[in-house]
Amino acid sequence: MNVRIGQGYDVHAFGEGDHVMLGGIRVPHDRGVLAHSDGDVVLHALCDAMLGALALGDIGAHFPPSDPRWKGAESRTFLRRCDGLLRERGWRVGNADVTVVCEQPKVGPHAPAMRALIAVELGVGVDDISVKATTSERLGFTGRAEGIAALAVCLLVRDGS
Numbered sequence: 001m002n003v004r005i006g007q008g009y010d011v012h013a014f015g016e017g018d019h020v021m022l023g024g025i026r027v028p029h030d031r032g033v034l035a036h037s038d039g040d041v042v043l044h045a046l047c048d049a050m051l052g053a054l055a056l057g058d059i060g061a062h063f064p065p066s067d068p069r070w071k072g073a074e075s076r077t078f079l080r081r082c083d084g085l086l087r088e089r090g091w092r093v094g095n096a097d098v099t100v101v102c103e104q105p106k107v108g109p110h111a112p113a114m115r116a117l118i119a120v121e122l123g124v125g126v127d128d129i130s131v132k133a134t135t136s137e138r139l140g141f142t143g144r145a146e147g148i149a150a151l152a153v154c155l156l157v158r159d160g161s
């Protein structure tokens with residue numbers, strides 16, 4: 001088989017703070033998120049999609065929240081390490097698509113920077129990385145602005161193809 005597919009999902013509750021990390025980008029906001037690491041739902045969902053594509057478990061298995069090394073960690077470290085796990089096995093990301101769900105902050109203006117950062121970390125073209133957003137029309141926990149969610153899907157292709 002020359003392609004594999006994976007999907008990921010992550011949620012973090014809002015807490016005290018003045019920004020959220022999304023796709024490796026510091027996005028100003030009147031809330032932060034509660035997390036062991038920097039709480040970047042975009043990168044966590046993407047890591048889970050990448051790991052899932054090769055049935056390698058999930059982000060918590062590779063970077064346990066009980067491990068002090070990951071306290072306050074930049075999630076781009078997780079992304080880089082997940083990419084390494086794929087490359088060691090002869091795979092790379094072909095393309096990935098992430099959807100962020102929140103009322104605020106607005107993601108659209110920051111999406112190009114997120115796409116560029118993710119593309120650099122994964123060594124792929126920016127056109128292979130999509131980041132988009134939706135509100136949940138004020139419904140549910142995202143609609144009540146209690147937290148932020150992200151969903152990701154990614155296709156893996158054989159490295160070198």
Ligand SMILES: Nc1ccn([C@@H]2O[C@H](COP(=O)(O)O)[C@@H](O)[C@H]2O)c(=O)n1
Nearest residue numbers: 102103104105106107108133134135136
């Ligand atoms: N956090 C968000 C949410 C939405 N957007 C952009 O707004 C558009 C409209 O959102 P709906 O939920 O009403 O469909 C959406 O398509 C996004 O372009 C955003 O940037 N950030």
Ligand SMILES: C[C@@]1(CO)OP(=O)(O)OP(=O)(O)OC[C@H]1O
Nearest residue numbers: 035036037059060063064065070
């Ligand atoms: C990223 C890790 C790192 O310890 O912790 P959190 O930042 O809390 O994020 P989560 O999405 O719960 O994933 C689990 C962990 O791998």
